[in-house]
Each structure stands twice: as structure tokens, then as C-alpha cells.
Amino acid sequence: MLKVNEHYLKLQASYLFSDIAKRVATFQTNHPERDVIKLGIGDVTNPLPEACINAMHAAVDEMATTAGFRGYGPEQGYDFLRDAIAKNDFQARGAEVQSDEIFVSDGAKCDTGNIQELFATDARIALPDPVYPVYLDTNVMAGRTGTFKDGRFEGIVYLDSTKANNYVPDLPTEPVDLIYLCFPNNPTGSTITKEQLKVWVDYAKDNKALILFDAAYEAFIRDPQLPHSIYEIEGAREVAIEFRSYSKSAGFTGTRCAYTVVPKECIAYDSQGGKQALHPLWNRRHCTKFNGVSYPVQRAAEAVYSPEGMAQCQTLIDVYLANAKIIGKAMGELGYSYVGGDNAPYIWIWGNRDSWEFFDLLLNEAGVVCTPGAGFGKCGQGYIRLSAFNSEANVVEAMERIRLALG
Numbered sequence: 001m002l003k004v005n006e007h008y009l010k011l012q013a014s015y016l017f018s019d020i021a022k023r024v025a026t027f028q029t030n031h032p033e034r035d036v037i038k039l040g041i042g043d044v045t046n047p048l049p050e051a052c053i054n055a056m057h058a059a060v061d062e063m064a065t066t067a068g069f070r071g072y073g074p075e076q077g078y079d080f081l082r083d084a085i086a087k088n089d090f091q092a093r094g095a096e097v098q099s100d101e102i103f104v105s106d107g108a109k110c111d112t113g114n115i116q117e118l119f120a121t122d123a124r125i126a127l128p129d130p131v132y133p134v135y136l137d138t139n140v141m142a143g144r145t146g147t148f149k150d151g152r153f154e155g156i157v158y159l160d161s162t163k164a165n166n167y168v169p170d171l172p173t174e175p176v177d178l179i180y181l182c183f184p185n186n187p188t189g190s191t192i193t194k195e196q197l198k199v200w201v202d203y204a205k206d207n208k209a210l211i212l213f214d215a216a217y218e219a220f221i222r223d224p225q226l227p228h229s230i231y232e233i234e235g236a237r238e239v240a241i242e243f244r245s246y247s248k249s250a251g252f253t254g255t256r257c258a259y260t261v262v263p264k265e266c267i268a269y270d271s272q273g274g275k276q277a278l279h280p281l282w283n284r285r286h287c288t289k290f291n292g293v294s295y296p297v298q299r300a301a302e303a304v305y306s307p308e309g310m311a312q313c314q315t316l317i318d319v320y321l322a323n324a325k326i327i328g329k330a331m332g333e334l335g336y337s338y339v340g341g342d343n344a345p346y347i348w349i350w351g352n353r354d355s356w357e358f359f360d361l362l363l364n365e366a367g368v369v370c371t372p373g374a375g376f377g378k379c380g381q382g383y384i385r386l387s388a389f390n391s392e393a394n395v396v397e398a399m400e401r402i403r404l405a406l407g
């Protein structure tokens with residue numbers, strides 16, 4: 001008799017986006033005359049930068065010739081892309097990362113979900129609350145938690161991110177081995193300073209722990225003081241793995257390209273307390289279970305680093321950041337306190353009422369879709385997340401409607 005992995009049965013059904021979709025569908029059935037503006041899901045809306053499109057077209061043409069055709073590529077990514085990443089994303093910022101420490105993949109979702117395979121089942125996990133749900137669910141699947149009780153899984157150390165700590169969690173008060181951090185943050189849009197990040201790096205060193213640093217929204221940072229990479233912090237190479245993605249920085253959510261950095265010094269321990277380098281383990285995992293991102297997509301990602309590509313990506317992000325400003329300004333004028341939007345595409349708004357109640361209010365009275373904060377964890381209750389991923393015209397219209405509904 002084949003038994004299932006019963007840890008899967010502990011997972012909480014992902015009600016969040018299906019619940020949102022259901023409520024929106026009901027609203028649209030009841031009000032066919034009203035158009036709904038979606039500021040809920042964090043998916044980009046603008047087309048790919050021209051430099052990426054041109055590079056992708058050229059690569060497809062190469063594949064159409066005998067001389068230019070490419071079959072399986074290196075699982076870790078082509079050198080042209082890994083070199084461009086190391087140079088532009090890290091070395092240019094004084095962060096010491098080499099090309100062969102970069103593993104190109106088809107998404108930060110897969111990478112942040114798969115990385116936990118490298119660690120023992122009894123690793124103690126620390127997770128921010130609210131959180132990008134992938135970190136939690138993949139650890140539930142792996143059997144690192146007990147059951148779900150009162151809105152939380154037993155066995156997880158939750159790191160509350162609240163107004164009291166300006167949405168940057170405090171160090172855990174009980175021992176942990178693996179720490180997930182995400183800055184700029186989804187869902188709160190909050191950021192972390194170099195000094196604050198140094199505290200986490202030092203903690204990881206002192207406690208033989210490892211930080212999984214998700215920098216999927218790094219490209220939205222405009223404050224020159226803020227770190228773009230954890231490797232800008234001294235000592236991080238031994239205790240941190242970093243995840244990046246072209247999804248939001250270059251509009252690749254449907255194109256799929258991302259990467260993970262595993263420095264050669266990065267270690268965990270075996271049961272005898274011996275040091276084990278993580279780079280060869282992740283390399284083994286990546287090569288065994290993944291066969292590389294397609295050549296045209298890697299050429300498109302490489303084009304992000306061309307002078308035109310950089311300028312076009314900057315413009316793309318500036319459009320979303322300008323939307324975020326419009327959202328923040330409007331909510332502020334309505335008397336709501338919020339965080340995010342300056343260096344992130346998300347605005348995290350304290351609604352002072354149940355998250356779903358606020359969601360229904362915005363949908364029914366303004367025809368605007370948000371994401372209820374409670375869907376990201378217990379600490380998200382009372383909040384909503386508005387996303388800046390939409391056209392400026394839609395954002396202006398949405399905020400005008402919200403002004404009329406709440407004002």
C-alpha cells in the first residue's frame with residue numbers, strides 16, 4: 001500500500017487568492033455594469049523592456065540555424081549571464097560574488113521552495129509573520145512543523161513584523177537554525193538598513209545558523225543607503241544564501257528567469273558537527289533536478305544589463321514606484337497609516353478593522369481589489385496590501401474611487 005506524504009495533509013488550503021477571485025466573481029455577476037480595478041495580486045502589467053525583446057528575438061533566430069542552435073545548456077546557466085550578474089548585481093556594489101556562485105533558474109519561487117531540501121528535517125525554522133507563503137508551506141511539506149493551531153504551525157518560530165518594530169523582525173528569543181528574510185518585503189513593502197542586516201548576519205554567525213535572503217524586490221530600492229544584497233554586509237558570505245528574480249525587475253513573471261547565490265564559504269554542519277559547504281550540495285541538487293533556463297530567455301536576461309536594458313528597466317520600475325506614491329499619498333490623506341511604497345511596489349495599510357471586512361468594503365464601495373493582510377499570517381490581520389502593479393490611469397481612478405468610498 002502506497003502511503004502519501006502526510007505532511008501535505010497539514011497544509012492549509014490556500015484560500016487567499018481563490019477567495020479573492022470568488023468574491024470578485026460574485027461582485028461582477030451582481031454588478032455587471034461596474035468595472036473592477038485589481039490592485040491585489042503582485043503580477044506586473046507592463047510589457048518586457050525592448051532590449052530584452054530584441055535579445056530574445058535574436059536568440060530565437062540563432063536557434064533556427066545549424067551553427068547557432070543550442071541544445072541542453074549548462075544547468076547552472078550560461079557564462080554570459082552568470083558573468084553579467086556577478087559584475088553588475090554584486091561586484092559593482094562592492095559585494096564579493098563570483099560567477100560560479102550563481103545558479104540561474106526559472107524562478108525565485110522554485111528556488112526559495114527547493115532550497116530547504118539541503119537541510120535536516122529537524123532544522124529549526126524562523127519565519128517572518130506576515131510572510132510570502134512559499135517559505136512556510138515548503139517546510140510544512142518537508143515535515144518540519146507540527147499541526148496548524150490558532151492560525152500558526154507548531155514548531156515554527158514566528159518573527160513578528162509589526163508597527164512596533166517598523167516591520168523588521170527582532171532576533172528570535174529561542175534557538176533557530178534557518179532564518180528567512182525578505183527585503184524589500186512582500187507583503188509589507190518595508191526595507192532593512194545595513195546596520196539592521198548586520199545584526200542578523202552576526203546572529204547567524206554566533207548561532208551557526210543560515211539566512212535565506214529573498215531580494216526579489218531589490219530593483220525597487222531607490223534609497224542609496226539601503227543594501228541591495230546581503231553580501232554588502234561583512235561576514236555574510238559564510239551565513240547567507242540570496243535569491244533574486246527578473247520577475248519584477250524586468251517584467252519576467254511570464255518569461256521566467258531568476259537566480260540564487262550560494263557563496264563557496266557558505267556552510268552548514270553534519271551530525272558530527274563537521275562543516276559542510278552548501279555550494280556543492282546546491283550544485284548537485286540543481287544539476288540533478290533542473291535542466292537549465294532556455295537560451296533565448298537567458299539572452300533576454302543578459303540584456304537587462306546592457307545600457308539600454310538598464311535604462312528601460314529603471315523606467316519600468318519608476319512607473320510602478322510612481323503608482324505606489326499615488327496610492328500612499330491617497331491613503332495618507334484619508335487618514336490611514338501605511339508602510340512601503342518608497343522602495344517597494346507594495347503598500348501595507350492599517351485598516352483598523354478585519355482585513356476581509358476592509359477587502360469587501362473596497363470591492364463593494366469602490367470596485368477595487370486589494371489583498372487582505374490576514375492571508376499572509378496572523379500579524380497581517382487588520383491590514384490590507386495594495387499593489388502598484390497597474391497602469392497609472394487605473395491607479396489614479398482606483399484611488400479616486402477609494403477616496404469617494406472612504407472619505
Ligand code: PLP
Pocket residue numbers: 042106107108109110112132182186214216244245246247253257258
Ligand atoms: N519571492 C517573493 C518575496 C515574491 O513576492 C515572489 C513573487 O511574487 C517570488 C519570490 C517569486 O518570484 P519568481 O517569479 O521569480 O518565481
